[in-house]
Amino acid sequence: MIRDLVIENRTRRRFHQEVAIELETLRELVDLARLSASFGNRQPLKYILSCEPQKNAVIFRCLIWAGALKDWPGPPEGERPSAYIIILGDTEIAKSFFCDHGITAQTILLGATERGLGGCMHDGIQRDELSRALGIPPRYEILLVVSLGKPKEKVVLETLEPGGDFNYWRDSDNVHHVPKRLLADIIIG
Amino acid sequence: MIRDLVIENRTRRRFHQEVAIELETLRELVDLARLSASFGNRQPLKYILSCEPQKNAVIFRCLIWAGALKDWPGPPEGERPSAYIIILGDTEIAKSFFCDHGITAQTILLGATERGLGGCMHDGIQRDELSRALGIPPRYEILLVVSLGKPKEKVVLETLEPGGDFNYWRDSDNVHHVPKRLLADIIIG
Numbered sequence: 361m362i363r364d365l366v367i368e369n370r371t372r373r374r375f376h377q378e379v380a381i382e383l384e385t386l387r388e389l390v391d392l393a394r395l396s397a398s399f400g401n402r403q404p405l406k407y408i409l410s411c412e413p414q415k416n417a418v419i420f421r422c423l424i425w426a427g428a429l430k431d432w433p434g435p436p437e438g439e440r441p442s443a444y445i446i447i448l449g450d451t452e453i454a455k456s457f458f459c460d461h462g463i464t465a466q467t468i469l470l471g472a473t474e475r476g477l478g479g480c481m482h483d484g485i486q487r488d489e490l491s492r493a494l495g496i497p498p499r500y501e502i503l504l505v506v507s508l509g510k511p512k513e514k515v516v517l518e519t520l521e522p523g524g525d526f527n528y529w530r531d532s533d534n535v536h537h538v539p540k541r542l543l544a545d546i547i548i549g
Numbered sequence: 550m551i552r553d554l555v556i557e558n559r560t561r562r563r564f565h566q567e568v569a570i571e572l573e574t575l576r577e578l579v580d581l582a583r584l585s586a587s588f589g590n591r592q593p594l595k596y597i598l599s600c601e602p603q604k605n606a607v608i609f610r611c612l613i614w615a616g617a618l619k620d621w622p623g624p625p626e627g628e629r630p631s632a633y634i635i636i637l638g639d640t641e642i643a644k645s646f647f648c649d650h651g652i653t654a655q656t657i658l659l660g661a662t663e664r665g666l667g668g669c670m671h672d673g674i675q676r677d678e679l680s681r682a683l684g685i686p687p688r689y690e691i692l693l694v695v696s697l698g699k700p701k702e703k704v705v706l707e708t709l710e711p712g713g714d715f716n717y718w719r720d721s722d723n724v725h726h727v728p729k730r731l732l733a734d735i736i737i738g
């Protein structure tokens with residue numbers, strides 16, 4: 361059931377870093393993205409894959425982690441992602457990417473969840489630094505980075521009342537709490 | 550397998566209009582959206598549902614269908630969607646919606662596909678007219694419309710060579726052909 365997969369597919373930020381992800385797995389996940397919808401069928405998205413420690417470390421340094429957790433600079437060594445998929449917009453194919461990257465990032469993460477993996481969509485990226493570090497040509501706009509690994513943290517969903525604080529938070533047992541709006545508050549007609 | 554669902558989840562534009570979709574089904578699909586990721590966990594998306602002929606007709610008139618099929622103004626009566634989910638951005642919650650609507654539209658369509666339904670993400674919308682016709686308050690930005698129904702058309706995927714024509718097309722048997730880039734052409738590193 362897709363519902364089970366959607367519920368299991370929580371944003372994950374701490375991983376069993378020692379569990380490697382094969383390049384072939386990343387290719388399978390991008391193939392799911394490839395087979396998904398693209399506005400006007402332009403398919404302007406391109407992908408850079410990483411599952412090697414050195415390249416992973418370069419990407420990790422360019423990511424901003426969990427804006428709502430002010431005292432947490434991101435996962436320490438040992439709990440970092442085992443892999444990344446960088447989603448790029450090819451400006452030689454399109455000038456606007458609509459929300460194609462949302463479509464494909466979600467598809468990639470659902471595919472990862474099915475494989476017992478999990479991850480996070482990062483928009484907080486030091487884009488210039490990442491482009492420079494990986495030698496990404498200027499024709500490619502960095503849209504998102506998807507981090508991937510074997511999840512190490514427990515995530516629980518809670519109710520977000522209208523006007524309440526939408527920020528996620530961690531308790532003293534390192535359980536990650538995510539307030540979610542109720543269905544009645546998001547269906548308005 | 551999510552891969553089977555992703556492959557089955559093709560953009561559909563012709564439907565068995567006589568097959569109704571229950572309001573409860575739409576609510577279940579929006580619940581999948583609700584349980585999906587949102588940037589910064591802001592959850593600024595709101596939804597309007599429609600599965601009644603009169604409201605459906607209003608929404609249908611505000612949609613631009615299949616830009617690449619120049620001689621086709623959209624599905625005729627009898628092949629139109631049985632339902633719609635309008636995805637709105639609530640500007641009182643956020644000013645930017647990132648690609649949240651891509652995440653949720655894809656999730657909604659995967660859920661619909663699992664139920665034997667299908668549909669289309671519409672960005673080509675006469676937004677002012679739709680807002681006026683449904684009385685949508687100005688605080689809500691219309692991001693996407695997802696049309697839904699029981700699919701009536703056959704869709705086949707083909708290979709899009711680099712530099713080739715990405716436009717989808719229909720053959721004389723009304724089979725819909727969609728060129729897709731190869732994996733080797735979208736993974737660049």
